[in-house]
Amino acid sequence: MTSRSAAHVEKKSLCRICTAQCPIVVEIDAEGRPVSARGDKQNPHSEGFFCLKGKHFPEMHTTPGRLRHSLARDAGGEQRPIEVERALDEIAVRLQAILDRHGPDSVAVYTGTLFYQLPQTAAMATAWMDALRLRLRFSSGTIDQPGKQIAAAAHGVWLGGSHVFDESDVWMLVGTNPLVAISGGIPHANPARRLERARARGLELIVIDPRRSETAKRATLHLQPRPGTDPAILAGILREVITTGRFDRDFVRENVAGFERLAQAVEPFTAERVAVRADVSADAIREAAQRFASARKGSVTAGTGANMSGWSNLTEYLVLCLNSICGRFRRAGDRVANPGVLTTQRAFKAQAIPPYKVEGYGKPLRSRPDMPPAVCGLPTSALADEILLEGEDRVRALFTIGGNPMRAWPDPVRTQAALERLELHVVVDPRPTDTARLADYVLAPLLPLETPGSTLSTENLFTVSPALGYSEPYGQYAPPIVAPPPGSDLREDWAFFFGLAQRMGLALELSPGVFPIPGVRMPKTKLDMRETPTGEAVLELVTRGSRIPLERLRREPDRVLFDDEPSVFVEPRDPDDTARLDVGSALLLDELAVFDAGDPHARAGYAYRMVNRRMANTFNSLGTDLDALTARYGTNPAFLHPDDLAREGLARGDLVRLRSPHGELEAVAWPDPDLRPGLVSMCHCWGAPPGEAADVRKTGSNVGLLISVEEDCARFSGIPLMSAIPVRLVRA
Ligand SMILES: Nc1nc2c(c(=O)[nH]1)N[C@H]1C(S)=C(S)[C@@H](COP(=O)(O)OP(=O)(O)OC[C@H]3O[C@@H](n4cnc5c(=O)[nH]c(N)nc54)[C@H](O)[C@@H]3O)O[C@H]1N2
Numbered sequence: 209m210t211s212r213s214a215a216h217v218e219k220k221s222l223c224r225i226c227t228a229q230c231p232i233v234v235e236i237d238a239e240g241r242p243v244s245a246r247g248d249k250q251n252p253h254s255e256g257f258f259c260l261k262g263k264h265f266p267e268m269h270t271t272p273g274r275l276r277h278s279l280a281r282d283a284g285g286e287q288r289p290i291e292v293e294r295a296l297d298e299i300a301v302r303l304q305a306i307l308d309r310h311g312p313d314s315v316a317v318y319t320g321t322l323f324y325q326l327p328q329t330a331a332m333a334t335a336w337m338d339a340l341r342l343r344l345r346f347s348s349g350t351i352d353q354p355g356k357q358i359a360a361a362a363h364g365v366w367l368g369g370s371h372v373f374d375e376s377d378v379w380m381l382v383g384t385n386p387l388v389a390i391s392g393g394i395p396h397a398n399p400a401r402r403l404e405r406a407r408a409r410g411l412e413l414i415v416i417d418p419r420r421s422e423t424a425k426r427a428t429l430h431l432q433p434r435p436g437t438d439p440a441i442l443a444g445i446l447r448e449v450i451t452t453g454r455f456d457r458d459f460v461r462e463n464v465a466g467f468e469r470l471a472q473a474v475e476p477f478t479a480e481r482v483a484v485r486a487d488v489s490a491d492a493i494r495e496a497a498q499r500f501a502s503a504r505k506g507s508v509t510a511g512t513g514a515n516m517s518g519w520s521n522l523t524e525y526l527v528l529c530l531n532s533i534c535g536r537f538r539r540a541g542d543r544v545a546n547p548g549v550l551t552t553q554r555a556f557k558a559q560a561i562p563p564y565k566v567e568g569y570g571k572p573l574r575s576r577p578d579m580p581p582a583v584c585g586l587p588t589s590a591l592a593d594e595i596l597l598e599g600e601d602r603v604r605a606l607f608t609i610g611g612n613p614m615r616a617w618p619d620p621v622r623t624q625a626a627l628e629r630l631e632l633h634v635v636v637d638p639r640p641t642d643t644a645r646l647a648d649y650v651l652a653p654l655l656p657l658e659t660p661g662s663t664l665s666t667e668n669l670f671t672v673s674p675a676l677g678y679s680e681p682y683g684q685y686a687p688p689i690v691a692p693p694p695g696s697d698l699r700e701d702w703a704f705f706f707g708l709a710q711r712m713g714l715a716l717e718l719s720p721g722v723f724p725i726p727g728v729r730m731p732k733t734k735l736d737m738r739e740t741p742t743g744e745a746v747l748e749l750v751t752r753g754s755r756i757p758l759e760r761l762r763r764e765p766d767r768v769l770f771d772d773e774p775s776v777f778v779e780p781r782d783p784d785d786t787a788r789l790d791v792g793s794a795l796l797l798d799e800l801a802v803f804d805a806g807d808p809h810a811r812a813g814y815a816y817r818m819v820n821r822r823m824a825n826t827f828n829s830l831g832t833d834l835d836a837l838t839a840r841y842g843t844n845p846a847f848l849h850p851d852d853l854a855r856e857g858l859a860r861g862d863l864v865r866l867r868s869p870h871g872e873l874e875a876v877a878w879p880d881p882d883l884r885p886g887l888v889s890m891c892h893c894w895g896a897p898p899g900e901a902a903d904v905r906k907t908g909s910n911v912g913l914l915i916s917v918e919e920d921c922a923r924f925s926g927i928p929l930m931s932a933i934p935v936r937l938v939r940a
């Protein structure tokens with residue numbers, strides 16, 4: 209760390225790179241620039257936890273690579289700085305013209321990961337989309353873990369909430385590596401320490417991952433199966449729990465429907481048969497079932513590995529079924545460990561929201577006529593095709609907010625062709641990303657240390673899945689602590705959408721929170737469109753109706769745990785309520801028979817499978833351009849088991865060519881003894897744009913080149929096969 213001169217001050221804030229949102233202490237120099245960050249050791253929630261990315265978070269604010277002005281493409285095709293108010297004037301006119309001529313279905317919005325970490329932006333941009341009646345909304349969610357929403361709809365939601373990690377004695381993780389991803393599964397703040405403490409009090413940690421991941425290394429039981437076989441393992445565990453009678457009879461009798469149908473569906477999955485399909489021992493299946501079911505409290509949760517390997521819907525559904533039949537939910541009278549701080553206040557009740565519609569949300573996309581829109585949102589894997597459609601009827605304008613399609617979407621060749629065809633592409637991003645470079649306008653936002661923020665978005669994650677969100681009543685307000693770079697012309701992200709709405713004569717209604725909360729009516733606010741509100745005022749509106757008023761967090765900045773408030777307990781079921789969770793959904797369990805019939809993703813002649821993974825020092829495409837964060841591996845190498853490397857005659861650092869049935873890429877080979885043999889493990893969001901001459905040793909490789917958006921896409925969400933992809937190795 210730089211030596212701290214007398215003129216330097218330290219101020220508290222939150223790192224906003226990933227969903228952990230770690231409390232940090234930022235060192236600010238005499239000129240008011242943020243120069244470094246460290247974890248806040250005094251913070252009782254995180255106890256000083258942070259990571260190397262967070263250390264370089266201030267650099268994102270000061271790097272010369274950051275956009276200090278918005279950009280517009282001129283007549284000659286060059287992107288040049290433009291005054292932001294003028295950019296908004298021009299965008300409003302061009303957008304209105306497209307809407308007038310082609311209607312709302314000619315305009316699409318893609319919201320990336322960062323969108324969901326900016327609650328004010330999420331709320332304002334959503335209000336703007338509502339006012340424009342835009343239907344074509346796509347998000348990174350359908351190339352992430354879309355099975356979660358599908359499964360929740362088919363299963364229903366328990367209003368009492370799930371057991372939290374800190375009170376559990378068993379925890380099962382399927383295709384997720386929370387010690388590196390820090391994205392839930394194990395609570396965000398300081399997951400390693402939380403796990404260590406939990407293990408010390410006897411927690412059983414069961415990890416299912418074809419890689420002996422950082423988390424798997426600390427498990428009490430690690431199953432290292434073939435990728436793409438999670439449904440077999442979960443069905444095998446469910447069968448074992450059912451046939452040995454270890455399920456929660458009382459909970460099932462009172463709250464669960466479809467038990468017989470589930471029992472029938474998993475009947476073929478004996479431990480011995482699962483052992484063959486997944487290549488794990490039958491004893492390990494029995495052991496996992498016994499340990500999971502005999503514990504008192506706990507949960508099973510799945511991550512990207514389990515969602516990207518072909519069986520997103522089914523796997524997430526079986527996860528919920530296992531939680532349900534084992535009664536892994538809070539009951540009437542139980543204390544709620546995480547009643548919320550900044551989220552709209554809600555009641556906890558020992559009852560179910562019954563299953564709701566999985567699909568049939570509006571009419572299908574033109575490029576996917578056989579795929580009725582589902583509860584997870586429109587398939588992002590189809591968005592490039594919507595732009596590339598022949599004829600009048602296509603997407604002509606796209607708004608990309610806090611996302612980087614050129615790096616993140618499957619099939620970057622198609623993505624590039626689509627983005628180049630757009631009549632209007634507006635990107636909201638602080639960096640000149642590969643995507644921003646193709647845009648007509650890049651709107652450059654202020655960054656978190658310059659704007660008011662809070663922990664709301666991470667708290668809100670409980671709505672996405674059990675085991676996500678905070679496990680205690682933690683909340684923090686983060687005031688702006690540095691000024692924007694001198695001479696810059698930047699706005700808070702949300703202000704672009706307010707500005708566009710003003711110019712287009714729209715009236716906006718703002719909802720609090722980032723995601724809707726099942727069973728809760730959110731208090732909406734009609735905005736006064738004559739005057740732009742302050743950032744603080746917008747933050748107040750998105751926390752409206754919270755259990756702890758934002759004002760208190762502002763007043764008492766060191767009070768970040770609200771555990772001495774009156775405790776919240778789960779209320780009994782409403783007297784007339786008869787709703788049940790459904791573990792027998794035919795819609796989803798039918799997929800189990802399809803799964804059992806064989807591996808539809810296998811292709812002859814492709815000896816390896818490529819699996820997804822995250823690397824510690826980059827966050828999706830963020831950090832891939834910072835030397836300090838890429839020092840360890842240089843790029844995103846192709847990890848292989850040392851025996852495979854040797855057999856292929858490869859050494860660390862050699863270039864390899866990977867070919868899938870869809871495409872190919874070049875990558876740097878790297879040994880990983882923790883990987884199951886026969887696999888290649890690679891991180892996403894790297895690589896130069898297709899067609900650009902580039903040195904893979906510097907740019908890394910775009911894994912999306914191996915992915916097809918036409919074949920092997922899941923029902924409902926269209927998530928392509930993004931893990932367990934058949935590949936073969938070719939010497940480069
Ligand atoms: N092959 C393969 N592909 C994958 C995955 C995989 O595992 N394998 N993972 C998928 C997953 S899970 C996801 S979530 C997606 C990620 O997909 P995206 O969200 O599209 O990609 P990111 O790189 O996270 O994009 C975030 C962008 O937000 C910008 N940003 C940073 N701060 C701010 C801010 O304050 N305001 C605004 N407006 N922007 C900001 C960053 O500069 C960055 O360009 O990728 C998916 N793609």
Ligand SMILES: Nc1nc2c(c(=O)[nH]1)N[C@H]1C(S)=C(S)[C@@H](COP(=O)(O)OP(=O)(O)OC[C@H]3O[C@@H](n4cnc5c(=O)[nH]c(N)nc54)[C@H](O)[C@@H]3O)O[C@H]1N2
Nearest residue numbers: 383384385389435436511512513517821822824826827828
């Ligand atoms: N450092 C860092 N943190 C991040 C991100 C990042 O890019 N970098 N990205 C963020 C985002 S957008 C998200 S969505 C989260 C994701 O968080 P996670 O879902 O935890 O993502 P990963 O760390 O990639 O862990 C996925 C694991 O699944 C395993 N796997 C692959 N295929 C299969 C399979 O078929 N079955 C099973 N059981 N396992 C399989 C992989 O070996 C890997 O260990 O992380 C977030 N946090």
Ligand code: SF4
Nearest residue numbers: 223226229230259262
């Ligand atoms: S874990 Fe995430 S939020 Fe925490 S310091 Fe690292 S990047 Fe920032």
Ligand SMILES: [Mo]
Nearest residue numbers: 321348351352
């Ligand atoms: Mo993600």
